[in-house]
Amino acid sequence: MGRWQPNARGRLAEAALALYSERGYEQTTVAEIAGRAGLTERTFFRHYADKREVLFDGSGALQELFVDAVTGAPRSAAPIDALAAGLAAICPMFADRREHARRRQAVVMANPELLERELIKLASLSATLADALRRRGVAEPAASLTAEAGVAVFKVGFERWTAAGEERELSQVLQESLTAFRAVAAGGRADSAPRTGPAAP
Amino acid sequence: MGRWQPNARGRLAEAALALYSERGYEQTTVAEIAGRAGLTERTFFRHYADKREVLFDGSGALQELFVDAVTGAPRSAAPIDALAAGLAAICPMFADRREHARRRQAVVMANPELLERELIKLASLSATLADALRRRGVAEPAASLTAEAGVAVFKVGFERWTAAGEERELSQVLQESLTAFRAVAAGGRADSAPRTGPAAP
DNA sequence: CATGCGATGTCAGGCACTGCCATCACGTAG
DNA sequence: CTACGTGATGGCAGTGCCTGACATCGCATG
Known part of the structure; x- marks a missing residue:
């Protein structure tokens, strides 16, 4: 020994x-x-x-999985679809770990200092994703915006997964979030009412 | 005295x-x-x-301007268009302040601790925006995702504005970022090549 | 056995941040 | 005019995070 x-x-x-x-x-x-x-x-x-x-030991592995999947997506895939492949790739990492994720999530959300660290990890992920997208031929600012969108979908989906019942799988929740995101960006009202006119900044 | x-x-x-x-x-x-x-x-x-x-004295005023504009947008406006109104509303806050913004940006980007603080301010903005959208009748997860998208457009656009020449106005850069974002979310390739098939998470 | 190495322990110290009390000009009641 | 309250500041002691320098100890290698 x-x-x-x-x-x-x-x-x-x-x-x-x-x-x-x-x-x-x-x-x-x-x-x-x-x-x-x-x-x-x-x-x-x-x-x-x-x-x-x-509290952030696994963040490096998560980033690697996500980015590698984006890089390895078919060249024919659009940026948003490469992101979808990345989201799918990280799901196995959280299999049978929902309870651990819940405890950790509760602690992080309750402390601003820990939330700051969580956010900078996600920002690092976003920056690396943007880099992977640029290597796929995506121009700026589309690459950065797509990466930010991917992280947003992950963040929102992950939170909903930890709050959800055991029957809802992470891959399912992430897919729903991505779908909702596409609808919003397309100008949908997201509340079943008809829309009328847009505004410009 | x-x-x-x-x-x-x-x-x-x-x-x-x-x-x-x-x-x-x-x-x-x-x-x-x-x-x-x-x-x-x-x-x-x-x-x-x-x-x-x-270094974050003005963040409260920025958030207030942004959120009030979203809340005050026409009821007929889609979520993404309400966001556009918010982006337009904050531009005057940075008029004649590009040089100050550049100095501050350089310091913040050079120090992880300061970047963490910047990110949690943006997260707070996102949370407040999501709340404003929910009060407009937007359901979850669309409200949170739209808010995250708005913050992403602001972040990316603002960085590009500080790096740009004096002839490019903030309102112009933000509008371009928003347009690029809409295109990406719609599944565009953002590199002028035709697309073929999507993937699912 | 001698030597080097890696993980740990010990100690001293700087700096961020807080609680408590003192100080001092100013306004105001009497 | 005096006394007192008030608000912004200073002084000081203390806690906890974090770091650098050095010592210790078991193990591997020669």
Whole structure:
């Protein structure tokens, strides 16, 4: 047996989520997280850059899956359809993890500092997606706008999935969000009433 | 004459932008900002909640302008057109302020902590816009997605405006971004080539 | 056994931010 | 004119996040 217990990183992440849930993010000190994981504060900061990052371990893998799927979509696919392929690719990552996602989502939404970190992760995803789209030949500002749209669909869909019942699959909710988005952008009223005239900025 | 120099808040904001530009955000201490404004560190924190907030004084007014215009759009206007009215309403706020916007933009983009704050301000704007749209009768998830789209158009357009020459007006750039966005969401290739088949998530 | 290496611990310190109390000019009641 | 309340500020101590420098310890390799 080694000198140290295995998986220190994972133990820190577990301890942090548990303590943030139990007593709140601000009321939890890094020393307490480290202590619960059987480590010291200094070691916590060797594994995670700061007190927030400990909740965002999987964001790199998510971004990689999403972007690779967009890059690998058929050359004939329109930008919005390449995005759809990316959304489909990340769904397996959350299979059997809805309960974990719910707990994490509750903690993040309850703390502005954590929400800020979540948002910059999504912005990083958006920037990388825009880059992938440009390599597919999409011009600006269409590439950036498409990427932002994809992230918006993911964000809204993911939130609805965590709030939904067990019978609704993530892939299904994301597909619905994408469909609703297409309708809105096309100028639909989204409330079954007829429309009349547009306005210009 | 009063005991204190007037406009302490504004002096702090000016000093902060100047120091963040000159020597960088991380290399600037709050005590230095306060000193440059002829005040103390303690007083800085009475005017601004933290070291980042000092760069976001106008965000409340921006949000108010945007949301009020969406709320006040004709009942007959589709959601996306109400958004266009909001985008038009905020343009005067930046008249003759492009140079200030450029300096601030450069500082914010160069520092992840400041970018996080910028993103949460935009998220707050998005949430308030979604609320305004729901009050107009727009259902979910269309309301949230439309709001996210509006913020995306503003973000992308604003960045392009700060990077553009003096002859391009903000209202013009925002209108172009909105048009590009509509095209992308409709499934356009955005690169003048014909499209073939879509994909589903 | 000697040596290097990797993960951890220990310690000192800077800086962001907060709570508490003091200060001081100004306005106003008496 | 004096006394008192008020609002913006200063001073100071304290907590917690985060970092740099150095020490420790088990393991692998020679």
